[in-house]
Amino acid sequence: MSEPLDPDMFAGCPPVTGPVRIGDKWTAKIIRCLESGPRRFTELQAPLRGITPKVLTASLRAMERDGLLTRTAYDEIPPRVEYALTDLGRSLIEPMNAGCAWSRAHLAELTEARASWQAG
Template sequence: MGIPEKPCILSQDIELRQVLTLIADKWTALVIYALAGGTLRYGQLQREIQGVSQRMLTRTLRALEQDGLVERKVYPAVPPMVEYSLTPLGETLIEPLTTICRWAENHFHEVVSARSRHNTTDP
């Protein structure tokens, strides 16, 4: 049996593109970025990620848990306490997503400026 061919994101592999779609999602990037600092409870995550709805945060966390990037731990308390943390696989995304988030922070003024120039020159 030979060495498996390295996947190429430009191929038509549906599963590979689904993984890219997952990590390219803005809420996924923000959850990973927030959890890079350590374990957080649901309410802490929601406060940390300004503007995320409860529904979208729940949906994102479930998808990340299902894909093995986030671990959910429930403590038997009243009310139940739930904590989220990155799995070892999720931790592999810290560096690339931090780089992308920092790029956005450092260059968003340039992008906004370019957009405004483009929008004023359209007929």
């Protein structure tokens, strides 16, 4: 029998949201879009098929709040806004690459497990 779990194992974590936003649906994809440099809102919309402007705005604001990206507004007509990864946001690229490599290596096993679970 294994040792019981420590009831305080998550004592240092925020009660509602974790410190890393990478688990939501769009953050990792937005990081990938910004990996090669700053992008405008409309540039981000193109590869992020299915995201509404409202959800993209909310995701970008949350990522800015968490220090993962910067928003730069240029005083031009028409107004121009660019989003860019911060060093903190860029530090997520390596772990994301590891996660993608793991997913590629185990995709067949995952697919098989899901299929057998649905059949059972």
